[in-house]
Amino acid sequence: MELGARPSNGSRRQASGRRRVRRDSAxxxxxxxxxxxxxxSRLDPLAPDRRRDVAHYSxxxxxxxxxGFRVLLVNPAPEEIVQGGWYRMPLLGLGYLAxxxxxxxxxxxxxxAKFDRxxxxxxxxxxxxxxxxxxxxxxxxxxxxxAAEIAAAAKRLLPDLKTVIGGPHATAIPVETLDEFPxxxxxxxxxxxxxxxxxxxxxxxxxxxxGIAGVSFRGHGGAAGSNPPRPWRQGS
Numbered sequence: 677m678e679l680g681a682r683p684s685n686g687s688r689r690q691a692s693g694r695r696r697v698r699r700d701s702a703x704x705x706x707x708x709x710x711x712x713x714x715x716x717s718r719l720d721p722l723a724p725d726r727r728r729d730v731a732h733y734s735x736x737x738x739x740x741x742x743x744g745f746r747v748l749l750v751n752p753a754p755e756e757i758v759q760g761g762w763y764r765m766p767l768l769g770l771g772y773l774a775x776x777x778x779x780x781x782x783x784x785x786x787x788x789a790k791f792d793r794x795x796x797x798x799x800x801x802x803x804x805x806x807x808x809x810x811x812x813x814x815x816x817x818x819x820x821x822x823a824a825e826i827a828a829a830a831k832r833l834l835p836d837l838k839t840v841i842g843g844p845h846a847t848a849i850p851v852e853t854l855d856e857f858p859x860x861x862x863x864x865x866x867x868x869x870x871x872x873x874x875x876x877x878x879x880x881x882x883x884x885x886x887g888i889a890g891v892s893f894r895g896h897g898g899a900a901g902s903n904p905p906r907p908w909r910q911g912s
Contacts, residue, residue: 683702702900728907731875738877742781744809745880747872748808749774750799753789754819766791769868770816774870796826803830810876814843820853840868842868850892854900863892863902 751767754772766788774784785806789799802813803826811830815823820841826840840862846853850863862885866870871890885891890906 694859712895731860738881739781742877745783745810745876746783746806746808747777747783747810747811747812747876748803749804749814750803751786751788751790751814752799752819753794754816754822764791766796766813773812773868773872777873777876777895780873783791790903795820796829799826800829800833804833807834809836809838810838810839810879812872813839813841815841815845816843817845820845820857824857824859827857830857838862840864840871840872850902851900853891854894858898859911861894865892865902867891867909 712856731766749770750881751770767790769835770786770788773784777784785795787799787802789795794802811827813823813827823841826877827841831837831849833838839859841853841857841860842864846863847865853863854860862875864875867890871888873889875885875891877883878888885893886903890905892902895901
């Protein structure tokens, strides 16, 4: 066809048919939609807000567990006095432990039988009055038998009571101490603040204690075992 020539009726019908075919083909094509990437909050079942809720709930649960878990720390009087001047001083170590646990929300008491010149009956009366969930005692070697005696008598008064011993003797031979004295459930070796806190948290929440550094314990069948030691704190 020459340029400028008027299309015939047949040509117009062919062009119209081709446009209709193209339009129908387009309608038959699958519709493509933009795929949006799901947000992190939709992919993560614990999205930021949810994670904050869980953390808040966990904090409240721990706070309530600590508030209801009572810890009593005892410095037993020895069977005989071998260091006269020493017993005219309160044992500051128990004060450090008590202050640390109180700061974390625990109810903590102290019975210093050496400083207060308390016999076995008086110590047991104070234990019964305080009614702890965990009884902690400290002892040097010449005091460990009296400490075990207190722990055993306290367990008879409070059948659900858990007991832990720390101090020089237990730190030196933790497994042997558990083997020799069945009235002790746990040994804390070395510095006690962090270890006692973690042990108290685990007992208060009903969790296990196998991962707590610095703790020796009785496993299945009563056999004594130890977790890895806790590193000593370094001075700043």
